[in-house]
Amino acid sequence: MLIAAILVFPSLAPNPYILSSGVIVLNWAVLATAWNFVGGFTGYISLGHGALAGLGGYATGLLITKAGIPSFVALILAAVLVAALAVPIGFAALRVRGASFVIVSIALVLILLLVFQSWSSVTGGSRGLVVPRPFPGMLRPEHHRAFFFLYGGLLILALATWWLLDRSRFGMGLKAIREDEDKAESLGTPTFAYKLTVFVVSTAFTALAGGLYALWFGDLDPVFQFSVLTGSYIVLMALLGGVRNLFGPVLGAIVVGIALEYFKVEFGSTPLHLVTTGLLLGLVVMFMPDGVIPSVTGLAQRLRKREQSSIREFTAADLAEQRKRDREGATS
């Protein structure tokens, strides 16, 4: 159904603005799904994924403008480089848990913002970085259409990878980390190696999304690329949809992504769109902490039938009966 929607949407979009909004929503969907590799599987809440996307964007742009590498080769190479950079970042950040990890991920965003603003000889600093378009002769609507499909392909790839990990033994280990990291390690799961591996995978997809954004939008500003707000939106989307579900972050991205676009159109550049986003986050955390999909499916199950408890203790009478049967079995 998702594939069909991706294939059909560009033909149904009434104007280029709606099509470009579709590209933005798909960008959010890839970012939220990529975030969910870490947040959904391991329970580590990163607010730094917006900055990892920014790194992907800048790496792609710089490889094109400084090294003269073709656009899509630069995109792939940038994702590899940022994923490689994720190893030392993850090595430091994943040593702490819970709120400490969240703070470290925020620190990453702020450090990168300072670096990319200050290092103007390479990054363009506050003036930003102009990234040449990969399809120079293409008109705007066609440009949007091409990137809508590119993002669609990347989203399908990210979802397929998440699904593969979800059903794998590796995924089981990651989910055990989410549930109780010490317990998982005591059962033989190399928790740090698992966390680092999935962080690198997550970063690769995030960097690809960031790189595609650079190629599509064509202009990078460090203030927007390295923003805690971007990371917060990603978390909001994943939480709203449901982090334990394959399509949860996609659903969240569609709802929040459309809402963000709507708020921007309605309220312009006023901070009101931030207030409404904050309210949305508050409502999700209060009423649907597991996200929309688990809440709705749970409600449907409850309406279908009242679940009967399958739980019972063994009573002394049960055990006595069992021992009696065992003795009879042994003597016969």
Next chain:
Amino acid sequence: MTLETRGLRKAFGGVVAIDGADVQFQPGKVNALIGPNGSGKTTFFNCVTGMIKPDSGSVLFGDRDLTGRAPHVVARAGVGRTFQLCRVFPRMTAVENVLAAVRPGGLLHGLRSAHRQDETERAHGWLTRLGIEHLAGAEARNMSWGQQKLLELAGVLMAEPKTILLDEPAGGVNPALLDRIGTLVRELNAEGRTFVIVEHNMDLVMSISDHIVVFDRGRPIAAGPPAEVRADERVLGAYLGV
């Protein structure tokens, strides 16, 4: 394989929890580690299983030196453990809790299905053996304390450890279940597994143990068969303060 510690020491600031402990557990037996509250039993367990790094001394398992190694390395070496406050994966089903203990192996092995038929059958086998098969599809958080204790043990057994450390297996369980746990330990021991049990329930300890080590103030003060330990004046002194 023999699990032993030599000169194991761990201090938390000025409090010495383990004070140069030389302990040797008997392989193939049910060993018990007893002592008054605060005598360092759980810290000793945590040092042995890598949850806490000792300040000095060594932990040996057969010819392997496990001192300060990460918990997953200790687990893979063949030492499994349960926790004093029972720990399960609350939002996983019972069978998933057991499957999570399957050794992951290398990268390609890790990408194999977590629900392979042979392993799932083995997991159900342990649930059946421990009497909680009827809860296979229930989330662990919805199970009672006693059932969670059994589930925790099923997970440990799934990992096929040679030596199993049980931290207060009788804590908070009803008498019928206590009876069941005691029987299980003896049965599992008869199949070749070594047990080391930290426990305050002396009836259980005396009825299932072959060898008892008594801790006081972070070091062993007596060791031997139950009858011998029970009669030891140092043990009476540690427990009764006489």
